[in-house]
Amino acid sequence: MLKGLAGAAVLLLAACSSNGAGDADRVGIPTGETGGMCAGVAGVRCNNDFDYCAMPDGECRGIADAAGTCAKKPEACTRDYRPVCGCDGRTYSNACTAKAAGTSVAAEGPCGS
Numbered sequence: 001m002l003k004g005l006a007g008a009a010v011l012l013l014a015a016c017s018s019n020g021a022g023d024a025d026r027v028g029i030p031t032g033e034t035g036g037m038c039a040g041v042a043g044v045r046c047n048n049d050f051d052y053c054a055m056p057d058g059e060c061r062g063i064a065d066a067a068g069t070c071a072k073k074p075e076a077c078t079r080d081y082r083p084v085c086g087c088d089g090r091t092y093s094n095a096c097t098a099k100a101a102g103t104s105v106a107a108e109g110p111c112g113s
Helices: 002-018 019-026 095-100
Strands: 037-039 050-053 069-070 084-086 105-108
Touching: 084 095, 095 105
Parallel strands: none
Antiparallel strands: 037 069, 050 069, 084 105
């Protein structure tokens, strides 16, 4: 019985950790490295201080244990004003400044609007 439950748990975790076609490009890249997986159920952090855990826009609000990909923070951003709400709950002047601060975009527009 325990063997069956353990096997079911492994299958469930494997199914939940995959988010589809995007996983194919991450095969072979170590978890937490640039281009590798971050966040998810295990809460994996990016190893490089110049990376952040990038998620598709809005995904941080909809899926509590969503996995992202470690991506380089932008080194420079334009000064255009198109406010976004970051996944950290702060308002940024545009998506680039949110990423430079190390957060993905939760929604277009200022937080709380």
